[in-house]
Amino acid sequence: MTRILLIAVMLWTLPVRASQPDxxxxxxxxxxxxxxxxxxxxxxxxxxxxxxxxxxxxxxxxxxxxxxxxxxxxxxxxxxxxxxxxxxxxxxxxxxxxxxxxxxxxxxxxxxxxxxxxxxxxxxxxxxxxxxxxxxxxxxEPDVISKPLKAQAGWYRGDFHAHTAHSDGSCNRWNSSEKVPCPVFVTALAAAKRGLDFMAITDHNTLSHAHSVRELQPYFNPMLLLVGREITTFFGHANVFGTLADINFQVVSQESDSNRLLQDVAAQKGLISINHPVRPSGELCMGCGWNNQTDWKKVQAIEVVNGADVDTIFSGVPFWHSQLNAGHYITGISGSDNHQPDQEKPNYTGRVGQPSTVVFASELSQNAIINAVRQGHAFIDITGSNDKLLEITAQSSGGEKAMMGDRLQAAKGTNIQLRIQVKNAAGSNVQLWKDGKKWSLDLDNHITRNDQTIETSWSFDGDAHWLRADVQDQSGKTIMIGNPIYLHSK
Ligand SMILES: [Zn+2]
Ligand SMILES: [Zn+2]
The missing domain is CATH 2.60.120.380 (Jelly Rolls)
Structure with missing residues (x-):
C-alpha cells in the first residue's frame, strides 16, 4: 500500500511532458x-x-x-x-x-x-x-512533434545565423562550379560535419525554409535544426526565433514602426536578437547597421560577433556594452551569417559554425535553447571549436550562487568569490570586464592547462554592476566572450 502511494506521489511531482490531446x-x-x-x-x-x-x-x-x-x-x-x-x-x-x-x-x-x-x-x-x-x-507545439533530442542539461554549441536558397545563400551545383541557390540540406550537412548540436536557418523575411527543416530534422538527429528568420528592414536586421507566426517586417518609420516590430515579436513570444548592429549601412549593404528607435526592454539578445564582419568582427561588443551599461539585461550571442556553406577554408569566420554560441540548456530542444539565450546562459566561441569552454560563477559569502546571465543580490561589503573555468585553451589569458571597462583584480590570469579554474574574490561595494570575462590567445586575439553576471545590492 505504501509503495503504491509512493509511486502515485512521484508521478504527481514529475513534470508532465506529454501534452493531452484536444x-x-x-x-x-x-x-x-x-x-x-x-x-x-x-x-x-x-x-x-x-x-x-x-x-x-x-x-x-x-x-x-x-x-x-x-x-x-x-x-x-x-x-x-x-x-x-x-x-x-x-x-x-x-x-x-x-x-x-x-x-x-x-x-x-x-x-x-x-x-x-x-x-x-x-x-x-x-x-x-x-x-x-x-x-x-x-x-x-505538442510534445508529439517537439521531443527533446537530448534529455540532459548541458552545454550545447551551435550557430544562430545562416542563409540558404530561401534567401541569398548559394553553393556550387553538385557536379560543377556553377553557383546555384543552396538547398537547406547543404547547410545542415556542413553543420553536422562540424559536430554542432544545433544549427539555425535564418533566411531574410521568410519562413519558406520551415517546411524543408521539418523534412530534414529526422535525418540530422540529434543535431537540432532551428527555424528562425532574419527580419531585414531598411534600418537594421534582427533574427527572430521561437515563432512561425507572420511578423510584418515593413518598417518605414524608424520611430513608430520599429517599436511596433518589437511589440509584434513580443506578442508572439518570439526571441529577438539584433544582428551585426554596427555594420556600416549604405549602398553596399542597405539597412545593415541598427538605426532604429528601440525599446530595449523588448530585446533579448545582440549578435555581438558576426562571422561576415571579417575585418570588424568585434564591432558589436562596445554596442552591447553600452546597452548593458544602460541597465538592460541583454545576452551576447554570435552567428556565422553563412551564405556559402560549401566554403570550408579552415579558421575562416563566416563558415558554418564559426563563430559558435555555446548555451547551457536544460535539454536539447528548441524551447530550451531559446530559454538559455533569454537567461544569458551562454558564451561565444569565436574559433568555433568542438570543445572550448568558458564558465563563470559568482558566489556571495552568504552562499548565493550565479552563473553567466544570472543576477546575484548581496549586501554591501559581502565577499564575492569569482570562479572562471577555461577548458581546452592552454596558453590563453583571461580578461575580466566590469561595467564595460577592463578590470584587473589581483588575478593570475594565465591559462596553462587544458582544464583550469581561476579563483579570485572581491568585496562588493553595494552598487549595481555587471561582470564578465573574455579569453584571449597568446597573440592577444579574443577567442571566447562570456556573458555578464549582474550584481545588485540587497
Ligand atoms: Zn543581416
Ligand atoms: Zn544574415
Missing part, C-alpha cells in the same frame, strides 16, 4: 471494412493554427493495416502518409512530409482511412489523438 477519435473496424476507405470527421475550432495527429491501431500481428490521410473542410486531399507514419503535423508554414502546408480553417475536417487488409476473423480498434495549437509558437 480530441480522441476511436473506431472499431472488421472484415466488412476490408479494402474500403472511411472518412472520420472531426471539427477544428476557430483560431487553430496547427493540427497534429497521432494515430495507432490494434491487430498488426494479424496483418491488419490502416493507412492514413487528411482532407480539409472543402474536401481537398491535404496529404496521404499511408502506412508509413503514425504521426504528422500540418500548418500554413510547414507540415510533415506526405502533407502539404495549408492555412488551417475552422470547420469539419476528415481523417481519411484506407484499409488494404483486414482478415475475415480479425478486427482492429484505432485511436487518433488530435492536438490543436492556437499559435505557431515553439512552446505551443
Amino acid at each position: 480530441l480522441v477519435l476511436k473506431g472499431h473496424l472488421t472484415n466488412s471494412n476490408h479494402q474500403t476507405y472511411i472518412q472520420v470527421p472531426f471539427d477544428v475550432p476557430q483560431q487553430t493554427q496547427r493540427i497534429t495527429v497521432k494515430f495507432d491501431y490494434s491487430g498488426k500481428q494479424e496483418r491488419s493495416v490502416i493507412d492514413l490521410g487528411l482532407t480539409g473542410p472543402d474536401g481537398r486531399l491535404l496529404g496521404w502518409s499511408g502506412g508509413n507514419k503514425s504521426e504528422f503535423t500540418i500548418s500554413a508554414v510547414d507540415a510533415t512530409p506526405s502533407y502539404i502546408p495549408t492555412p488551417i480553417h475552422a470547420g469539419r475536417w476528415h481523417l481519411l482511412l484506407g484499409i488494404p487488409n483486414l482478415r475475415k476473423m480479425s478486427s482492429s480498434d484505432y485511436e487518433a489523438h488530435i492536438f490543436f495549437s492556437k499559435t505557431l509558437g515553439a512552446s505551443d
Whole structure:
C-alpha cells in the first residue's frame, strides 16, 4: 500500500511532458471494412493554427493495416502518409512530409482511412489523438512533434545565423562550379560535419525554409535544426526565433514602426536578437547597421560577433556594452551569417559554425535553447571549436550562487568569490570586464592547462554592476566572450 502511494506521489511531482490531446477519435473496424476507405470527421475550432495527429491501431500481428490521410473542410486531399507514419503535423508554414502546408480553417475536417487488409476473423480498434495549437509558437507545439533530442542539461554549441536558397545563400551545383541557390540540406550537412548540436536557418523575411527543416530534422538527429528568420528592414536586421507566426517586417518609420516590430515579436513570444548592429549601412549593404528607435526592454539578445564582419568582427561588443551599461539585461550571442556553406577554408569566420554560441540548456530542444539565450546562459566561441569552454560563477559569502546571465543580490561589503573555468585553451589569458571597462583584480590570469579554474574574490561595494570575462590567445586575439553576471545590492 505504501509503495503504491509512493509511486502515485512521484508521478504527481514529475513534470508532465506529454501534452493531452484536444480530441480522441476511436473506431472499431472488421472484415466488412476490408479494402474500403472511411472518412472520420472531426471539427477544428476557430483560431487553430496547427493540427497534429497521432494515430495507432490494434491487430498488426494479424496483418491488419490502416493507412492514413487528411482532407480539409472543402474536401481537398491535404496529404496521404499511408502506412508509413503514425504521426504528422500540418500548418500554413510547414507540415510533415506526405502533407502539404495549408492555412488551417475552422470547420469539419476528415481523417481519411484506407484499409488494404483486414482478415475475415480479425478486427482492429484505432485511436487518433488530435492536438490543436492556437499559435505557431515553439512552446505551443505538442510534445508529439517537439521531443527533446537530448534529455540532459548541458552545454550545447551551435550557430544562430545562416542563409540558404530561401534567401541569398548559394553553393556550387553538385557536379560543377556553377553557383546555384543552396538547398537547406547543404547547410545542415556542413553543420553536422562540424559536430554542432544545433544549427539555425535564418533566411531574410521568410519562413519558406520551415517546411524543408521539418523534412530534414529526422535525418540530422540529434543535431537540432532551428527555424528562425532574419527580419531585414531598411534600418537594421534582427533574427527572430521561437515563432512561425507572420511578423510584418515593413518598417518605414524608424520611430513608430520599429517599436511596433518589437511589440509584434513580443506578442508572439518570439526571441529577438539584433544582428551585426554596427555594420556600416549604405549602398553596399542597405539597412545593415541598427538605426532604429528601440525599446530595449523588448530585446533579448545582440549578435555581438558576426562571422561576415571579417575585418570588424568585434564591432558589436562596445554596442552591447553600452546597452548593458544602460541597465538592460541583454545576452551576447554570435552567428556565422553563412551564405556559402560549401566554403570550408579552415579558421575562416563566416563558415558554418564559426563563430559558435555555446548555451547551457536544460535539454536539447528548441524551447530550451531559446530559454538559455533569454537567461544569458551562454558564451561565444569565436574559433568555433568542438570543445572550448568558458564558465563563470559568482558566489556571495552568504552562499548565493550565479552563473553567466544570472543576477546575484548581496549586501554591501559581502565577499564575492569569482570562479572562471577555461577548458581546452592552454596558453590563453583571461580578461575580466566590469561595467564595460577592463578590470584587473589581483588575478593570475594565465591559462596553462587544458582544464583550469581561476579563483579570485572581491568585496562588493553595494552598487549595481555587471561582470564578465573574455579569453584571449597568446597573440592577444579574443577567442571566447562570456556573458555578464549582474550584481545588485540587497
Ligand atoms: Zn543581416
Ligand atoms: Zn544574415
